[in-house]
Amino acid sequence: MSKVTEIVEELAMPIIGELGLELIEIEYVKEGKSWFLRVYIDKENGVDIEDCGLVSERLSEKLDEVDPIPHNYFLEVSSPGAERPLKKDKDFQMSIGKNVFIKTYEPINGEKSFEGKLLDFNGQTLTIEIKVKTQKKTLEIPYEKVAGARLAVTFS
Incomplete structure (x- = not known):
């Protein structure tokens, strides 16, 4: 796990827990010239766009405060999808x-x-x-x- 994903996990866990969601995975990757910070969340009956929007909004505020990423990036919060990874x-x-x-x-x-x-x-x-x-x-x-x-x- 990279330092960025560790910091993001520390910032995201309280937000995700408070909303009754589960953190599935965090990816921090460069694709082409752009950097992407992807946060995958889930809950028992699946997440919807409102869940993703709430996490994105609150996490974005925390990331702006702490500023762990020195360059521009895109924050994406979404469901892991039908083929979700099995990690734990x-x-x-x-x-x-x-x-x-x-x-x-x-x-x-x-x-x-x-x-x-x-x-x-x-x-x-x-x-x-x-x-x-x-x-x-x-x-x-x-x-x-x-x-x-x-x-x-x-x-x-």
Whole structure:
């Protein structure tokens, strides 16, 4: 985590908590010539434009006070979307029964990318059901080997 995202997280958490929201992720990235500070928020039934607007307004005021970014940037506050990242243990717990996409640091059975239904997460191992040709197969992935994970939207 960069120093900027750490400072923004410290500033954002009280605002987000007070509004009954959850901080999903903070990104601070340069795209082309412009810098973007993206704050992703969520709540149980999803966030709406008013939630995003309130967080943006209040966080913008705090950022102006503290001024942790020495150059111009765009602040974007939004939902993480349908394919939200899974970063914390509770994200995995809440996603049991849902379709997920998982990338690993090293191959498991010759593969590093997996998509399927998350059947279980015990803090140490993810158990997912994947399709191999026309059959369903259960696969266990050690948590420490997960490089990235997100919900997966699949159309059938």
